[in-house]
Amino acid sequence: MSRLAEITAALPVPAATFLAWMEFQKGASEATVAAYAVDILEFETYLRGMGASLERPSEITRQMVQGFSASLFRQGMARSSMARKLSALRSLFRHLLRLHKIEADPCAGVRNPKQDQRHPAMLNVDQVFSLLDEKPAEAVAARPGDMSADDVFLLRDKALLELLYGSGLRISEALGLNVNDIRPESGHVQVMGKGSKERIVPLSDASKDALSRWLSVRDRVPPAHGERAAFLGRRGKRLDRRQAARILEGRAAEAGIPQHLSPHDLRHSFATHLLEGGADLRAVQELLGHSRISTTQRYTHLNMEALTRIYDAAHPLSRKSDKKS
Template identity: 50%
Template sequence: MSWIEENLPHNLQVFIAYLEVEKGYSLATLRAYATDLKEFELFLNKVKKSLDSPEKIVKPDVLSFIQELYAKNLSKSSLARKLSSLRSFFRFLLKRKKIETNPLLGIKNPKQEKKIPRVLNVDQVINLLEVELEPSPKNLRDIALAELIYGSGLRISEALGLNLEDVDLGQRVVIVLGKGQKERMVPLSKKAAQRLLNYLRQREAFNPSLREQAFFLGIRGKRLNRRQANRILLRLAKEARLNFNLSPHTLRHTFATHLLQAGADLRTVQELLGHSRISTTQRYTHLNLETIMQIYDQAHPRAKE
């Protein structure tokens, strides 16, 4: 932890060490936590308090800190991140009985502005999924993952949670465990099925143990994790010369949007996405009233009278 200033409070240094050693957080994440908590420490110093005396910190201190951040015109997302850092720190202290009450208790994050996720156009999707790569096991895995998320609209957690028995390439379906432990069957496109098969034939190159049932494997033969998956999509986007960062959610959102643009009905898209409420699907696909009415007029027999 040579990058951390030596004059930081001892409690903060212990917390950062915990995040590094036990949680395995990246250097960038550790620095973000340290920066946020150091800012709070400097604020506390003004009222002669410190993170090294956490029992003296009370809820009004946190509220005053938030007020100061608001005065600096800090964005709501940045404020939410700082509050998240504080929550983690004080939960850490609470578990270790350094404090008896959490001064963050009852303090909520500011409401975030709803941002419409980016949607790839068809040409961008083709450039991404048809990018020329050497047919190595790693590249076959990477393109299969991207093809699956776009082709079937899976959440990244659902794709990475797949086991070998969940993928039926003959019937071209996957069994997905979604939110709330709800299971659903999702179809595979012919292209996705072929890409998955190409990867599956090279899966042993990752040297999995006999007990490992994960479909997508990392370099150590274990189940591919979310961080690795994010890096995979960023690399593919770079190879395809897309001038923006690509996330799994972008591909899932693109899947839903392209289906609706092609005339799929909301209920079908709702089932494919695994949404329990159709209102979630409407929000997710940023449909406006005009689009919904157009679908209604085209599909409902009473609308045509």
């Protein structure tokens, strides 16, 4: 039994039915459904300590939701994690409201904790060049008959990082790709995004070269049980998030990049560099697979912050101390 199935089995029927609706009707990814399941089970555990349960959703009150939020705060939980858990509960109770299982939403009026202003790490162009250094991969590709296992995986790592930055994919999208989703010769990749929405994303010239090199040697990693994943781990199974994060961390260290990097930081850098280069906001929205333009607009806000800092540092009239009457 999978971890998701175990959690669902421990939940009352109204919650388990909601998760099934998310997966099969709404088309949410397994990772999203599993995250919601964990959050809802935590809420159910809290309710049982008070003699309540989602088995009787009409008895759940706003005070109970607020009490749950306060308990998370006392545990020292990150505000972003608290907000995610409350978001899961809002989705659950909106669903129950639509089904007329409850008469009022107990999450109504419950606010998220104020979030810390944190932005993803941003690479400058020189750092991107260092991270995606072409020389090692070119040297390996030049000796196809004398290639070690480490050489094969160097080509894999290069292809993955080029794809994350060059096409701005989410890490889940990149790792979810199968071999037949990637078409280097035609210059695009077919991606399954959030909400099971497909989109076609163009490949940079560097990505096309890197992917072609990797796919030409992929079969040297024996796939487990006919695994069709584009990116394989050393045991022939689909590469997972933790392995991808380690690949990026190792490459960043080799490139002398001081800040901690996550795969999402490459996507963030991709979008920011496009906008800084004059790309149309709607075009960037399409490339990123954002359903709302407001999500993409956050990158323009960050660009303005950067421009303001440059202005304040360089302009002779930007500081009061420099102004003279």
